Amino acid sequence: MTNDVVADEKAIRELFGNLMDAVRREDAPGVAQAYAPEGFIYLDVSTPRAFHGREGAEHTWRLWFSMIEPGSGTGDATELQVTVAGEYAFAMHFDHYTAKPKDPSLAHLFDFTNRATSWLKKINGRWHILVEHNSFPIDLVTGQADFKSKE
Known part of the structure; x- marks a missing residue:
């Protein structure tokens, strides 16, 4: 592996x-800085089914932050695997989030792990996410999402 890689x-990883x-x-806005300034596609688990540009990341996170008690949100990217190929890279990771919801009836939605795949590009010497896809495994018998996403 070269020093550049x-x-x-x-x-x-940073x-x-x-x-x-x-x-x-x-x-x-801080979350959105990880994404490419233009042409970014965000395929999130929430509606709508796709966003184009950083506003997708901002929209999703503003919505989530509005639903939680201030200061209660956590997030960690785990099992991060990165492959670099020149100015492009691929990352696969599991993202675990927790928070205390403002509405207690939504508690089941505020401790979850989603799968994420991210395609990145080095733009002006800095890495940015170009495409991100988040998903949950689905139990094919019940049709229910597995929000804990355990092995």
């Missing part, structure tokens, strides 16, 4: 660390 992998730091600060 090692440095790029480190920078990408990008995800900074993204999760912004989640814990409940900072939607």
Whole structure:
């Protein structure tokens, strides 16, 4: 592995660390900084089914932050696997989030783990997420999402 690849992998891991730091600060614009300034596609678990541009990330996170008690949100990217190929990279990770909901009837939605795949590009010397897809496994018998996403 070359020094450039090692440095790029480190920078990408820092990008995800900074993204999760912004989640814990409940900072939607800070989360959005991880994503490409233009042409970004965000395929989230919430509606609508796709967003284009950083506003998708900001929209999703502003909504989530509005539903939780201030200061209660956590987020961690785990099992992060990164593959770098020149100016592009791929990352697979599991993201675990918890928070105390303002509406107690929604408690089941505020401790979950989603699967995430991210395609990244180095733009002007800095890594950005170009496409992100988040999902939950589905129990094919019941049709219910597995919000805990255990092995």
